[in-house]
Amino acid sequence: MPERQSSPRKKPAAPASAGKRTARPRRLPPATVEEIFRRFEARDPEPKGELEHVDAYTLLVAVVLSAQATDAGVNKATRRLFAEAPTPEKMVALGEDRVRELIRTIGLYRTKAKNVVALSQKLIAEHGGAVPPSRTALEMLPGVGRKTANVVLNTAFGEPTIAVDTHLFRVGNRTRLAPGKTPLEVELGLEKTVPERYRRHAHHWLILHGRYVCKARKPECPACLINDLCPFEPKTQPAPPPRDPAVGG
Numbered sequence: 001m002p003e004r005q006s007s008p009r010k011k012p013a014a015p016a017s018a019g020k021r022t023a024r025p026r027r028l029p030p031a032t033v034e035e036i037f038r039r040f041e042a043r044d045p046e047p048k049g050e051l052e053h054v055d056a057y058t059l060l061v062a063v064v065l066s067a068q069a070t071d072a073g074v075n076k077a078t079r080r081l082f083a084e085a086p087t088p089e090k091m092v093a094l095g096e097d098r099v100r101e102l103i104r105t106i107g108l109y110r111t112k113a114k115n116v117v118a119l120s121q122k123l124i125a126e127h128g129g130a131v132p133p134s135r136t137a138l139e140m141l142p143g144v145g146r147k148t149a150n151v152v153l154n155t156a157f158g159e160p161t162i163a164v165d166t167h168l169f170r171v172g173n174r175t176r177l178a179p180g181k182t183p184l185e186v187e188l189g190l191e192k193t194v195p196e197r198y199r200r201h202a203h204h205w206l207i208l209h210g211r212y213v214c215k216a217r218k219p220e221c222p223a224c225l226i227n228d229l230c231p232f233e234p235k236t237q238p239a240p241p242p243r244d245p246a247v248g249g
């Protein structure tokens, strides 16, 4: 019996690898993940955030102020603010108008001033003036979302939380350490992927990597510590050497 001919108009089935748009990005193999964090740790065993603070309260306020603002800009404002109000009690006594005046150089300062005074009132009323070491309690404070709570839990209380900001979101996707469409997806992916012994510092390693090396517009791939392990394409290339004017042309 002759073989049935398939219709010439019918397209052949696409190979599994051809579905570029719909295929879920693959995660890195565990050995590669381990090597990435081994290198981050070897270079910077105790990474630190760049928001200036002296305790959990001043850290909390600094992080609340840092939304849509640079750390350098926040530090400039908090040096003035914390000189006058380093505690929740003093912040409430200072009042919203004065707080607004002291932080007016940073974005969204009106809403942030309101939140800083309101969260200070709530800390006094419900937590004896202390910052609670609990995600649920932190997220009940005005102006505090999941990302802020994660930074405070990690930096002030040593918990292995990973706060996903714009830098970390980019790095998680480019490196495929934790591909995801939302910050939460990347955060949960990193929690699964990052080996436990590196989890405490993963947040700072990745955020600093995104801020200074794996930059949004032009990542510095030639200088990147994990260039050979990162699957991102196209990587940026080293600048060509300057032309020697003595040679030809």
Ligand code: SF4
Pocket: 174, 175, 213, 214, 215, 219, 220, 221, 224, 225, 226, 227, 228, 230, 231, 232, 235, 236
């Ligand atoms: S190689 Fe390039 S894209 Fe990959 S992590 Fe490094 S800087 Fe980012």
